[in-house]
Each structure stands twice: as structure tokens, then as C-alpha cells.
Amino acid sequence: MIPETKKPAINHALQVTFGTTDLEETRELTAGLSSALVFRIIVRGKPYLLRIITRTDAMADPTLEYNCMKAAAEAGIAPKVWYANVEDRIAIIDFIDAKPFPMEEAKTKLPYLLKRLHALPPFPFRINYLDKIAEFIEKFRAGNLIPDELTAGLFNFYTRVKNIYPRNAEDLVGCHNDLKPENTLFDGERVWLVDWEAAFLNDRYLDLAIMANFLVKNEEDEKIYLEAYFGQEAAEYQHARFFLMRQILHLFYFVVFTMAGKTPNKPVDSNMAMPGFREFHDLIWTGKLSLANMDNRLQYAQIHREQLQHNLGLKRLDEALLIVANYQSLSRNR
Template identity: 45%
Template sequence: MKTNLLTNAIPEGKLPAVQNALKYLFNQSDIEDIQLLTGGLSSALVYRITIAGKDYLLRIVMRADEVHDPQRQHICMGLAASANIAPHVYYSNDEDALAITDFVQNKPVREGFASGEDLITALGSTIKTIHELPLFPKLVNFLDGVDTFIQQFKSLNMFPGHVTAEHFSLYAEIQKVYPRYDTDLVSSHNDLNPNNILFDGKKIWAIDWEAAFQNDRYVDLAIVAQTFVHNQEEEFIFLQTYFGEELDEYKKARFFLMQQICRMYYAMIMLKLAAAQKPADHLHDPDMNQPNMPEFGAMLMSGKILLDTYEGKLQYGKILLNTMLSAMKSERFKVAIDMMRVF
């Protein structure tokens, strides 16, 4: 019966590799329990497995290509684990595209800190530690990658052109001035959304290193801030934790622009995924009158909308575009653009 647990849960083509990994680690392939973990947008299959009363995490890359490269993922994950940022890695195999790590019993991260200031300070310190790791492998230039996603979205013709014309017109100002080919690169996770930030009651862990590669340091900062940094005071604390005395107006401006780049990045991904999930004979609703980001977050938390549905992805993509547009119509945007032109 224990063997059936494994054979019933693991795709047939991956089963021998999983059995070999378990035999290598535990001298057996029998397990006590297995549970498929859902909720993220990764293409990998992720399981919690129980052996000898202990939980482990089994991650299987199902689509191996340049973007979903098991070797790069395992290198980045291993470096992070060696610095006690990612859970301990017991086993990884590039050819079989799987890894077994410690399983983190996640607790609400906000409840683990006495104040919001303590939380964003801890997050800023975590990002700084990631960026101090030995340099991750290369993949793509981030802004070039975002440009590709934009072109892919435009080719889908989801909405009439006038719906997003202002978004792309203002975003073009960032494309002109942001130093996309800056050689000051760091080891970057590139997807530190709440699903990939775990808290065990004592410390923060970063998981799912699928998108990790050497990148602009402002990407991780901007992505974390999207969820956890809500005002100017918190932004100052967050950035000062990371930069210390080196924080200046240029860094603040560059961070602000990267926030808009990352909103565009996630919006394009969400809308592309929504298009792929669209019900047959269904027309995309072009209405951009949507809840704001905090309201949408509350809807997700309450279960009123699910991000793994067509409607959830479509709405989230629109909200990201709206949030970006509002920021790009602000005086701070004009100041940041002018500062990039000078530097």
C-alpha cells in the first residue's frame, strides 16, 4: 500500500527517478504519506513526503528548457541553502530534474514579528544576504525579458489597443532611461512573492528558485515591496536596511522605476496565463475598473477569488496595470525619469 502511494501520485515517467532518489537517501522507496502542494504558478510538481515520521519536500521539474533549467535552479538553491536562506538540500539530480529538501511548516509571516517595521527589516536583510551569495548563473537581461512578454501580450489582442495605450506609452519612458545593461549584477531570486517566502516561527526561508539567476539588485527589492511595503516610511526603513548609509535619492528613484517594471512583468505573465486558460467562446472583458491592490489581496485571503482561475489571473493582471499606471502618472515618476537621464 505504501508503494501505491508513490505510484498513484508521481507521473509514470518520473517514478523511477523518484524511487532511485529515495533509495539513495533512505535505502528504501516506501513512504508513509505524500501530498501534492498547490497554490503557486510554478510549472514544477511539488510534494510533501513523509518518511520515518519526518516531512520532506520533493520538487520535480516537468518542463526542462533554458528557462526551466534544473541545473541552474539546483545551483542557485544549493548556494542559498548553504547560507541558510533556503531549506537544506538532501538530494538534487539535474538529469532527473528533481530535488529533495527540508519541508518548512509555514506560519503566517506577519504574525511572527512584533511590528510591520520588524518584518520589513527582516525581509530587507534576507534580500541582502541573497545578493551577497556567490554569483548565480546567467539567463537573460531582465528588461529585455519584460519587453518580450509585452510583445507576446500585444500579439494576443486580448483588449482593444486604446485600453492599454497609456500604460505602454508611459512605460516606454522607463525603457528609454533605465540602465538595463548595468554590469552591477547580483544573485537574485526574481520571484519573492508571498508563496515563496516561508516563516517557520523563528526565521524566514526563501523557496522555489526556478526563476533565479544573476540580475539587477532592484528586482528582488521591488517584488518584495509589492506585498510588504505600503508607504513612504516603510519604504525608507526597507531600503535603508538594504543599502545602509549608501541609500540616496538615485537609489530611491531606481527602486521606484523597478517597481513599475516588475508590475508590468507580473501583469504580462498573468494576462498571458489568463489567455491560455480562457473558456471557449469567451470574450476577454476589457473593463479596467477594478479593485485596488489591498482590496484584491483581501479577496484572495478570503477565498472570494482564486488566482489559479481564469478570472483571478485576468483581474490580477488588470490591477497590476492599474497600480503601475497610477504610479507612472505621479510627480515622483517624472522626478525619477529625470534622475535616470542625468545619471
């Protein structure tokens, strides 16, 4: 269960933290898409989470991950960190016994929690999110995964929005960047954010857009959601930024989950039967559907493609692009 090569380092962590190496119980947790090995352990009668980083690619940065996690824990946003060793890539944190999270309660608690997260001292810079999407698009196109006629309009939108979307410093904050339901744990009273491997300095609207896939179902939800985050009724410009980032996220998820769900010698079926956008996200929220399944990943990609394709025909898209572009122009001329 626990890799033999990691046992000496884990025993050291346990001895330093708890004065014992005795694990009364060890159970691997497999929910989520993280490459880390995650275990629920019991030490001296109390449950903890043992997390072992296994990634070795360019985006794997244990120092950044642990620093972001500790900052969030000190602010009461993440569970308490008992031990974190960068060299060994091992962390031990409080285990959160997650309860079902009522959607109506989440609509206000989660944006308020994001407001607290984004108020922390800024996380270190890792990548420019908008520029990184361009790299994924190039990989996607090189793979010839889906006919060009189904993607040309989407990628044209990306070029258009990238040219006008703001990159102002005041909206670059410490972001979690991976706010799926399994990383937002509700203990019955409080919400905790876990799994900080994707955290870095980013546009605040990305975190807001990720959670909105689950929580914002209509314009009224959007008003409540953004008001909870900003502490007052959101301005026209804030609604426009939020709407554009949601479309950028649809594109990103379409590209990334198509590549992640593609299996060798099996073409991507762009006409596959699948639930609607809202139904699919409700199933993820309630734990009835997992993106660990390759077919589900492909469905998820196509759902985001269809949602973006629909939204590209809305009058609101042109209005949002104009509002943001005009705001940027006015800001430069002040």
C-alpha cells in the same frame, strides 16, 4: 499521485539519501503557479519536500535551478538540499512548516534576507529582464487582447524607461525573481526562500520591487524597507531606481497575467469589478486568494495596469526618470 514513470528515479533518490524507499506519507502540494510537481513526504518519521521538474521549454534549466538552490541553502537562505539530480529532475529538501508571517515583521526580515541573497556569488546569466519584457509586449499586442487606447501610454512609458534605466554590473546579482508569499516561508522565527526555477542573474531592484507589492504601502514603509536592505538610509538615486523598477514590474505583471489568464472565446473585460491594489495583495499575503484561478489572474493584471496608469501621472515619476538619467550621464563622464 506520483507519476509511474518517475517512481524508479524517486526510489533511487530515497535509497541513496535515506537508505529506504518506504514513504510513510505522501501528499501533493498544489499552492502556487509552478509547473513542478511538489509533494510533502515523510521518511523515517520526518517530513521532506519532494519536487519534480516537469517543464521542458527553453527557460527550464534544472542545472541552473539546482545550483542556485544549493548556493542559497548553504547560506541558510533556502532549506537544506538532501538530494538533487539534474538528469532525473528530482530534488528532496527539508520541509518548512510555514506559519502566518506578520506584515510588520516581514518589512524588515525580508529585505535583510534579500541583502544576504544578493551578496552571494553571482548566479549565471539567463536573460536580460528589460529586453525580455519587450518580447512579451509584442506577443501581447499581436493577440489584440485589450484596446490600444488603454495600453498605448503604458507601452510608451516602457520605451522611455528602457532607454534610461541602468544596466550597471554592480546591481546585477543572484536574484530569486519570484518572491510571492508561497515562496517566502516563515517558520515562526526564520524566513526561507523556496522554488528556485526562476532564479538567475538580474537587477537587484527587481527582487525588491516584487516584495514591495506586499510590504510597502507608503513612503514611510519604503524608507524602512530600503534602509533594512541597504543597511543605511537609502539615497535619492536608490529611491528613484526602486520606484522605476516598481513601475516596470507593474507593466510586466499586467502583460503576463493578462496573457496567462485569457481563456479562448472570452474577451478580456478591462472594466471588471475587483478589489483595490492593496486589498488584493493583502488577500494573497494571507492566503485568501490564489492566482491559480484564471479570473483572479485577469483581475491581478488589471490591478497592475490601473496602478501603473495612476503612477504615470505622478510628479515622482518624472523626478525619478530625471534622477536616474542624470546619474547615468554623470557616471559615463567620470
